[in-house]
Amino acid sequence: MTQMLGLFKEATNAAAATEALEQVGYGSDNFDILTGSPYPEGAFGERQEKHRLYVFPFIGAILGLSTAILLTTGTQLAYPLVTGGKPILSIPTMLIIAYEGMMLGAILFTVLGIFFESRLPNIRPGLYDPRITEGYIGVTLECPEDRVNSVEQLFKRAGADDVLQQT
Secondary structure (H helix, E strand, O other): OEEEEEEEOOHHHHHHHHHHHHHOOOOOOOEEEEEOOOOOOOOOOOOOOOOOOOHHHHHHHHHHHHHHHHHHHHHHHHOOOOOOOOOOOOHHHHHHHHHHHHHHHHHHHHHHHHHHHOOOOOOOOOOOOHHHHHOOEEEEEEEOHHHHHHHHHHHHHHOOOEEEEEO
């Protein structure tokens, strides 16, 4: 498989390239758009990225809450100090620590979720050109060796300023 990168100066040319790729049989799962400027999701016909970031705070909150309850209950049962005939397990003080543990777990798991969903660190870097940060729009695609010339011609017909490839 050869990775190809078409560099476009205009957004309309990049959108035309993605449409042409879809017409010749490449789905939106096969190509990615690289830009240094913010464009709305789906502006170039690319797929909508799905994420599960919302799950991480819930898991962290449940783990933090259960850890805090286990810690406070275990501490109070391990050192039973009866003061004034009150119960050993003091619910109001346990609620404060449980709340703090729940929030700490949610925050920590949210940060871990951001790293996980961002695919950091990127172990397999792809083809990239520094001109993308200067305003160019890149369309990356992995294609078989026998279709490299046709994809390069497709990018050129769509108005690509440059086409790079890496095997």
